[in-house]
Amino acid sequence: METTDRFANNRFYSARFQQLGHEWDANPALRRLRLELNRPAVAECMRDYPYAVSPWPVIISAERVAEFEHLIARLPALYLKAIRIMFGSDADAFALYLNEPAVIHEILLSTQADPRQMLNRHDVLYANGQLKLIEVNAGSTIGGWQLSWIEPQFREILASGAATARWALDYRNMVDTMFTGLFDAIARQQPGGGTGNILLLVAGAVQEEQEARLAPFGGAFVRMRPKRWPRGRMVICTDVAHVAFDGDGTVSHEGERMDAVLLLSPEGTIIDPTIQLRLTSAHLAGRVVMPDSPLYTLFGNKALMALLHEPVLAPHLDAGERALVERHIPFTARMGATSVQWRGRAWALRTLLLAHKDDFVIKKSHSLQGRDVHVGKFCGDDEWAAVVERELGAQDWLAQEYCGADTVVAPDAHGELSDWTFIWGIFDAGGRYGGAFVRGMPVNNRRGVINSATGAVEFPVFEEAAKKNKVTL
Numbered sequence: 001m002e003t004t005d006r007f008a009n010n011r012f013y014s015a016r017f018q019q020l021g022h023e024w025d026a027n028p029a030l031r032r033l034r035l036e037l038n039r040p041a042v043a044e045c046m047r048d049y050p051y052a053v054s055p056w057p058v059i060i061s062a063e064r065v066a067e068f069e070h071l072i073a074r075l076p077a078l079y080l081k082a083i084r085i086m087f088g089s090d091a092d093a094f095a096l097y098l099n100e101p102a103v104i105h106e107i108l109l110s111t112q113a114d115p116r117q118m119l120n121r122h123d124v125l126y127a128n129g130q131l132k133l134i135e136v137n138a139g140s141t142i143g144g145w146q147l148s149w150i151e152p153q154f155r156e157i158l159a160s161g162a163a164t165a166r167w168a169l170d171y172r173n174m175v176d177t178m179f180t181g182l183f184d185a186i187a188r189q190q191p192g193g194g195t196g197n198i199l200l201l202v203a204g205a206v207q208e209e210q211e212a213r214l215a216p217f218g219g220a221f222v223r224m225r226p227k228r229w230p231r232g233r234m235v236i237c238t239d240v241a242h243v244a245f246d247g248d249g250t251v252s253h254e255g256e257r258m259d260a261v262l263l264l265s266p267e268g269t270i271i272d273p274t275i276q277l278r279l280t281s282a283h284l285a286g287r288v289v290m291p292d293s294p295l296y297t298l299f300g301n302k303a304l305m306a307l308l309h310e311p312v313l314a315p316h317l318d319a320g321e322r323a324l325v326e327r328h329i330p331f332t333a334r335m336g337a338t339s340v341q342w343r344g345r346a347w348a349l350r351t352l353l354l355a356h357k358d359d360f361v362i363k364k365s366h367s368l369q370g371r372d373v374h375v376g377k378f379c380g381d382d383e384w385a386a387v388v389e390r391e392l393g394a395q396d397w398l399a400q401e402y403c404g405a406d407t408v409v410a411p412d413a414h415g416e417l418s419d420w421t422f423i424w425g426i427f428d429a430g431g432r433y434g435g436a437f438v439r440g441m442p443v444n445n446r447r448g449v450i451n452s453a454t455g456a457v458e459f460p461v462f463e464e465a466a467k468k469n470k471v472t473l
Contacts, residue, residue, distance in 0.1 A: 006417075010408050012129060014061035014464050016167060021409055023161055024056075024417060030161050031056075031415035035153050043149045043216040051452040052413060053147065055157045057462040058422070058438050059169065065433060065463060067131050071122065071328055072428045075136070076115035078321055079299060082307045083108065085316045097334070098303050099365065099396045104294050111284055111295060117185045119178060119291040120299060120428035124328075125421075125450075127403040133328050134403075134423065138300030139292045140262040144425040144437050145174035147460045149216045154460050168465035172435030174427050175217060179224035181430025185289040186259045187226070196225060196232020199251070199258040203265045203272075205238045214264070232259075240275045249282040260289035302365040302398055305332040311341050335362065335397035342401075353388045353399055361400045362387055377402055405450070407443055413457070419443040422459075423450040436461040 007021030024031050035055045037047050087094040089109065091102035121142040123134045137143075147154075151171055159165045179198075186194050198221065202210045214236055221234040235253050237243065244252050251258045261279060265271060283290040290296075298304075307313070308325050309332055317325070333340045333349060340349050353360055357376040364372035374387045391397040405421035412418045420440040427434035439456035450456050 007409055009406060010410075012126070012406070013064055013408070014059045016061075016169070016464050017059040017408075020056070020059060020164065021417075023163055024411055027161065028415065030164075031411040031417070033157050033160055035150065035157075037150070041152075045213045045216070046146060046149055049146065052455075052457045053150075054410070054440075054457050054459045055154065056411065057154055057158070057169075057460040058408075058410075059462050059464060060436075061464050062466065068122075068124075068426045068436070069433045071124070071131065071133065071324075072120075072426070072433055073431065074321075074324055075122075075133075076113075076118065076299060076431075078308065078317075078324065079304050080108075080113060081317075081321075082304070082310075082313055086307060086310060086313060096395070097307065098298075098301050100298065100301065101294075104298055107284065107295055108298075113295055114185075114188075116181070116188070116431040117289055117291055117293075118296045118299065118428060118431065119181070122426045122428060124424045124426060125403060125405040126424075127405060129406065131328055132330055132403045133305070134330075134400075135302050135305075136300050138297045140178075140264055141266075141292075142427075145178065145427070145435075147437050147458060148173040148175045148220075148435070151460070154462070158462075169462040170465050171460070171462050172433075173220070174429070174435040174437075175220040176224055177427065177429040177432070177434030179217075179220050181432070181434070182260050182262075182289060182291075183224060183226055183229075184430055187228075189286055189289055190259065194229065194259045195257050196229025197253075197256060197258045198232070198234050198260045198262070199243070199253055200234065200236045200262050200264050201240070201243065201271075202236065202238050203240050203263075203275075204269050205265065207236070207238045210238055210264075211236050240272055243275060245278050245282060249278075249285040249287040251279065251282050251288045258288060261292070263290075263292040302332070302363070302400075303334060303396075305329055305400070306334050306398055309333065330403050331401040333399050334365075334395070335391045335399060336393055336395045349399065350388060350392055354385060357381065357384045359402055361402050362391055363398055363400065365396050365398050375402065377404075410440070410459070412442065420457075421450060423456070424461075 007018045010021045011018040033055050035053060037049060087105065091105040094105040095102040119140050121137045121144055125132055125134060151173060182198060200214055218234055225232050237253055242254050251261060279290060280293055282288045283293045308329050314322060331342060337349055340347055340352065342352055360376045362374045376384050407419045407421055409417055410420055421443055423439045424436055426436045438459040438461060439450050439452055440459055441450045441456050452458055
């Protein structure tokens with residue numbers, strides 16, 4: 001009698017991930033292995049890491065990597081094209097639609113955005129085998145890269161199995177790829193020059209605490225620093241009084257020129273507006289690489305996904321662009337809209353959301369960590385109706401078509417095999433795929449929001465190593 005392979009869904013991500021499932025099934029002791037974050041070699045900031053981390057990776061194939069790369073490469077240009085077509089020179093329309101300062105539109109008109117200076121994390125899932133974008137997080141505070149600092153322990157876990165120890169697997173260190181992207185951007189901006197100095201500005205924090213928290217960045221900085229800048233330094237600064245600007249906009253820290261700046265201040269921290277403006281001006285003048293420039297953090301505005309679904313935009317897109325939107329961008333509409341086109345029919349937005357509760361999510365376009373998200377499928381009728389009535393007409397809220405994530409089988413915190421749904425965080429470092437991590441929730445979770453801050457378990461992501469051609473003599 002034929003039996004069903006409970007790990008068949010894992011095969012979608014890679015043959016190795018399916019095989020890993022069989023190893024877990026055959027060797028229960030493997031499932032019960034644990035990370036040891038209290039080891040002396042572990043970065044201090046990871047010893048009290050607030051989120052649950054699986055010791056076992058999700059393993060992906062070259063096919064999945066190619067899908068990630070395709071989305072990362074195409075999306076920024078598509079967003080910029082949509083902005084240009086939909087708003088032209090109308091800064092007020094831009095500001096109203098996206099709930100952004102009109103000056104950002106003026107910057108876009110006068111400055112050529114370079115996606116290779118961006119740091120983004122695309123949160124995606126697979127629904128019925130199709131990659132779906134949920135949102136983009138932009139800037140250097142996107143998070144998720146912390147698992148890179150405990151890669152050696154993941155390798156140890158894999159080496160614990162007789163079979164898994166022999167597997168050839170690659171890992172993309174997300175912090176390494178971030179610094180590679182920064183150095184490449186500096187080299188393009190200052191051909192033949194530059195210092196290789198990068199400033200990590202954590203305004204309003206305690207210097208000693210940030211030096212301990214960000215110490216692992218120093219190792220990545222040194223590993224990735226090009227030979228052309230042997231004296232390049234990574235500087236951590238918590239006091240903006242130490243940052244100065246020359247007459248031409250050059251940024252310096254205590255008299256030493258900086259080629260790139262990362263704004264790593266905690267959420268809610270307000271940087272002196274004068275410093276923020278001068279940093280932005282220095283970036284726009286080509287004096288400093290700054291992924292946190294408003295020119296690039298704009299790409300984290302979820303309302304851009306609604307812009308791609310505006311009916312008047314479609315005729316201006318080529319076949320490839322329309323296919324990308326249809327395949328990868330769930331239908332999204334601003335709650336400020338009165339009517340929308342959904343599945344070939346015109347709807348009043350209120351009527352649509354009440355009639356198709358289970359098909360929609362209502363969320364804020366500027367929000368983090370799974371906050372301000374209401375999943376219709378997991379709301380009662382009265383609760384959903386109240387959310388619709390409260391947010392209908394709100395300029396900073398969106399309705400997005402719900403995509404149910406495909407399931408896989410993996411061990412839970414106690415080593416028991418269970419079904420999970422995944423949200424993937426895929427990193428864009430300088431316009432290239434820079435690695436990924438996964439947040440998983442058991443399928444019996446009734447909240448519908450998969451986020452580390454709401455209890456999800458984080459999984460590292462490894463890749464099947466490319467097969468090398470054999471030479472026969």
